[in-house]
Amino acid sequence: MIATPSDPTVVTLIPGDGIGPECVGAARRIIEAAGVQIAWEECEAGAEVFRKGLPSGVPPETIESISRTRVALKGPLETPVGFGEKSANVTLRKLFETYANVRPVREMPGVTTPYSGRGIDLVMVRENVEDLYAGIEYLQTPGVAQALKLISEKGSEKIARFGFEYARSEGRTKVACATKANIMKLSEGTLKRVFERVAPEYPELESWHVIVDNCAHQLVKRPEQFDVIVTTNMNGDILSDLSSALIGGLGFAPSANVGNEVAIFEAVHGSAPKYAGKDVINPTAVILSSVLMLRYLGFFEQAAAIEHAVFVTLESGVLTGDVLGYDRGTPTTDYTNAIIGNLGKRTETWTIRDVRPLQLPKIDPRPDYVRPASRSVVGLDVFVESPLSASELGSSLMELTHDTKLSLKMISSRGTKVFPPTGAMTETGDHFRCRFIIKEEPGDLSDGDVHELLVRISTAHSWMHIEKLQEFDGELGFTRDQGED
Amino acid sequence: MIATPSDPTVVTLIPGDGIGPECVGAARRIIEAAGVQIAWEECEAGAEVFRKGLPSGVPPETIESISRTRVALKGPLETPVGFGEKSANVTLRKLFETYANVRPVREMPGVTTPYSGRGIDLVMVRENVEDLYAGIEYLQTPGVAQALKLISEKGSEKIARFGFEYARSEGRTKVACATKANIMKLSEGTLKRVFERVAPEYPELESWHVIVDNCAHQLVKRPEQFDVIVTTNMNGDILSDLSSALIGGLGFAPSANVGNEVAIFEAVHGSAPKYAGKDVINPTAVILSSVLMLRYLGFFEQAAAIEHAVFVTLESGVLTGDVLGYDRGTPTTDYTNAIIGNLGKRTETWTIRDVRPLQLPKIDPRPDYVRPASRSVVGLDVFVESPLSASELGSSLMELTHDTKLSLKMISSRGTKVFPPTGAMTETGDHFRCRFIIKEEPGDLSDGDVHELLVRISTAHSWMHIEKLQEFDGELGFTRDQGED
Secondary structure (H helix, E strand, O other): OOOEOOEOEEEEEEOOOOOHHHHHHHHHHHHHHOOOOEEEEEOOOOHHHHHOOOOOOOOHHHHHHHHHHOEEEEOOOOOOOOOOOOOHHHHHHHHOOOOEEEEEEEOOOOOOOOOOOOOOEEEEEEEOOOHHHHOOEEEEEOOEEEEEEEEEHHHHHHHHHHHHHHHHHOOOOEEEEEEOOOOOOOHHHHHHHHHHHHHHHOOOOEEEEEEHHHHHHHHHHOHHHOOEEEEOHHHHHHHHHHHHHHOOOHHHOEEEEEOOOOEEEEEOOOOOHHHOOOOOOOOHHHHHHHHHHHHHHOOHHHHHHHHHHHHHHHHOOOOOHHHHOOOOOOOHHHHHHHHHHOOOOOOOOOOOOOOOOOOOOOOOOOOOOOOOOOEEEEEEEEEEEOOOOHHHHHHHHHHHHOOOOEEEEEEEEOOEEEEOOOOOOOOOOOEEEEEEEEOOOOOOOOHHHHHHHHHHHHOOOEEEEEEEEEEEOOEEOEOOOEOOO | OOOEOOEOEEEEEEOOOOOHHHHHHHHHHHHHHOOOOEEEEEOOOOHHHHHOOOOOOOOHHHHHHHHHHOEEEEOOOOOOOOOOOOOHHHHHHHHOOOOEEEEEEEOOOOOOOOOOOOOOEEEEEEEOOOHHHHOOEEEEEOOEEEEEEEEEHHHHHHHHHHHHHHHHHOOOOEEEEEEOOOOOOOHHHHHHHHHHHHHHHOOOOEEEEEEHHHHHHHHHHOHHHOOEEEEOHHHHHHHHHHHHHHOOOHHHOEEEEEOOOOEEEEEOOOOOHHHOOOOOOOOHHHHHHHHHHHHHHOOHHHHHHHHHHHHHHHHOOOOOHHHHOOOOOOOHHHHHHHHHHOOOOOOOOOOOOOOOOOOOOOOOOOOOOOOOOOEEEEEEEEEEEOOOOHHHHHHHHHHHHOOOOEEEEEEEEOOEEEEOOOOOOOOOOOEEEEEEEEOOOOOOOOHHHHHHHHHHHHOOOEEEEEEEEEEEOOEEOEOOOEOOO
């Protein structure tokens, strides 16, 4: 999308809460001073909207504006305590299917950290709409809570390809994928498998997989080894906040939420209400977010000019209170003026990347994205609440179900087998997973068989959760328990 | 448990794989030189056991030994590729219900890092048997994987109290609790709530909650602010590997897995086969793990003597290849001899803590640990696989179920409402969560009502997962979706 002066680009502008209006205002002034013609549509979201009684924190007018403009620049939004159950920031990401969260992390001139001089310059590419972040939770028993971690192969392909494409667009050379596939072979494993499957399509990029805990270790020990890191949503949440601390904190952490239709650009930091309106805050994160936005919109020259001006300003020692101390920092307005004054100057010691248009991945849109040649239902996990011991429960279930098509294979407590007895010291509570397997193999359970089993169990026990055990193309679609054969 | 020379303490010793025997051998020599009488029972686990065909990697003799001795010191275990589905390390932790993983992270003399001189000295206390680490996973559709994150209130109370007790035993002053309770209010929220409930019982300890991503940020930015950090299993996995990098890596990272019956002491590092048998590795992590073990066994003086000797040795510049480079490091044997030679000397510049016996938390053993006064089943989430659009599926389900006791409230895709239509751009696949709510309120669904609904749905659609929606003491036992009223 390349705009011309006669056809100003329309962008939704959400000033946000606390220090948001000051950050967003600084970015807007700099963009305009750089000669980019943008028609801003100013919209509301956040604290005031929650207080008016809208539980999403995002009014319909704002949704309508972004649906039309397809691009938003926003300040931080606050979810006031007692209003709303979901963060308005997350709501916006999910409503517009901005599946990629992009967080560049780069050493900045004048911002001294324990890592200064090592040239940290990496980009965290985090899946943004799936995973535990969906917040799908159930109290299974009064004392056992469950959250669902859902990871799709399609979502994984989108974020994996996005990571490679992003690396290409910035002329980067390496892409790492961080997952916990060694423990969660099916869910986290999906991203690992898909990443390794698509990697050969990007032969100029070096790629590898790293276990997420080791990735955290390596980010602290030798962060300069990383270039682009692709990861799942919850892991990415932790890794990206870790990374932004390496370069001096959230005041320098821009971000983009990019989907195939809409992109939303925002700082990572919060609304910091105690600094609001005092002309003391560091607007760099939103300014650098707007640089990402300009590149997304095709204004490559102007984006580079602003990035140069920011680096020249920092090199000259003009720094805000978060870096120098709030009694000694340059006021927000003066800092912004300095950047505007430096437009046209070029940093000699810091590299500003030559960025090419980002190719968004095109993925098969069909809902049945993975199509196995064969499949069957081979059993059922029934989650039972019971005050009994595992042995008592096991005996009872075996008696109740002995003449059905299924037999009780084992009972586990939080993933460890407790029936048949193992001799281990596993503590059990009132929450048991009871695994029933079809007696005749190969076979395929019908829903009638399932209902029959549930009716039997219901005569004596209370269940709250059921999972069908499936096979796809002869491979188990479920994991075995600790201690299960 | 205080042993006397006439009654040697029996400890299970698992040398483990790769560099394991060298590390464990060094620790054993030092313990013996410090005058502690231990009768070691050497047992197998790990790579060779997997290769013999035992899928757990832990033979019955080893389990029997630990069940009897109740204490083990072990080297790293390897899970050879293609053998076993579970790590033998995790198996041991789960079999013996060692619910607390303790990982001290402390600046070491002579080990230069970007944080040197800042006095990092913290302990990560990680829940060790629950959470996503159970690896309970299902392919829900051919392209959508699910992992279950299970967190119990009892498990949370155990780890929260353990954290406070551990802080007390070491004379520490602060305990932080790191969770993602803002996104996962029921599961991660359980640990936060329990932590805040038990904190007043430890009035001499300062305590606070920190969101896990901010905790990662703070650990990089200002690690010296932390003393003890209590966290859930998966988060703790990442945070503890992050932390060990702050002080120079895994060669200095001891750990203890402590339960109310058994404790297993081990280094955090892997088996590093390429360095095995070369007399070049750093055994400090296992040595410091054995210091934790000696304190657990009541040998406080000898533990302090070894810790002093390790610090004196490092202060004198005797350092292994992982720190100095493998061409210049002190051989493992010489390093061990140096520590033995320094037994009796005391470091003047580094503080060795005066540790008191750890009081393990005593928790109500009843299985129905939380007992609500009232409860009811108010609905059902049915997870459906369908190639239809959300609107088509919604219309069909409404028609199929209109004369049951339940009505379709909404359909969501990965946690975002997609029916009734919201106008948002949410992409759907073949995996839908269909939320049915009881029509007559207040009410309580019977299993008969549930079966009736499932029979109706099964006539036209395929489901793979069901969750009952419960209320406990008038509070919803489930979360609302993004976009759900």
